[in-house]
Structure formats: structure tokens, C-alpha cells
Amino acid sequence: NYQVALAKACLGQMFIADAPISIVVTAQYERTTSKYGERGPRYVHIEVGHVGQNICLETVSLGLATVTTGAFWDEEVSKILHLPDRHKPLYVLPVGYPE
Structure with missing residues (x-):
């Protein structure tokens, strides 16, 4: 079960395991740093x-709920999702129904 493993990798925030889905936003820094140099990471973070x-916004418009989660072990999330080395996880957004 990816959700339980993901929740544990998110420093034990087990509400993530209860969400029907989680969206993980990743970045490929080289795409931007190759063009913008040392300012690249800043632009990546702005876009993320x-x-x-x-x-x-879209989640709310659909009557759902989410929260942006940045507290996680990067290497664990990458391993769970089998991310290529060039993809770095930056956000985990569990999506579910509001309580």
C-alpha cells in the first residue's frame, strides 16, 4: 500500500494514509538550472x-480537501514512488473529502 508507506515517509503524518489519493509534485532542477544557472532553484520553487x-484551488472547487505537505524524507518518498534520480519530490498533497 503506497499510501501507508507514503504517510510514514511524511514523518508519520498518518492522515495521508487515509486520503483516497495523494499527488506528489516533483521537480527536475537541471531543466531550469541549465538555462538560468544559480537562479534556477528559485524559479523551480516559484513554479512549484x-x-x-x-x-x-481545483480541489476546493470539486468539493474536496487537501493540504500541502513539505515535511517528508525525500529519499524515502523517491524510493516508494520509484522516482528517477533527476526527479526531486517537493510537495505531497493528499486529496480527500472534507470532514
Whole structure:
């Protein structure tokens, strides 16, 4: 079960295991740093913030709920999801029904 493993990798935040789905936003820093150099990570983080905000807004518009989660063990999340080395997890957004 990916959800339980993911929740444990998110520092034991077990509410993640209760969500029907979790969206994990990743980044490939090299795509941006190759063009923008040392400013690349800043631009990646700005764009990931936009992505997270859009997921939150769309979730609410569908009558669902989410929360942005940045507290996790990067290596564990990467391993659970079998991410290629170039993909770095930045956000975990569990999506479910509001209580």
C-alpha cells in the first residue's frame, strides 16, 4: 500500500494514509538550472508553489480537501514512488473529502 508507506515517509503524518489519493509534485532542477544557472532553484520553487496553489484551488472547487505537505524524507518518498534520480519530490498533497 503506497499510501501507508507514503504517510510514514511524511514523518508519520498518518492522515495521508487515509486520503483516497495523494499527488506528489516533483521537480527536475537541471531543466531550469541549465538555462538560468544559480537562479534556477528559485524559479523551480516559484513554479512549484503555483502548481500547489492550483491543485488546492481545483480541489476546493470539486468539493474536496487537501493540504500541502513539505515535511517528508525525500529519499524515502523517491524510493516508494520509484522516482528517477533527476526527479526531486517537493510537495505531497493528499486529496480527500472534507470532514
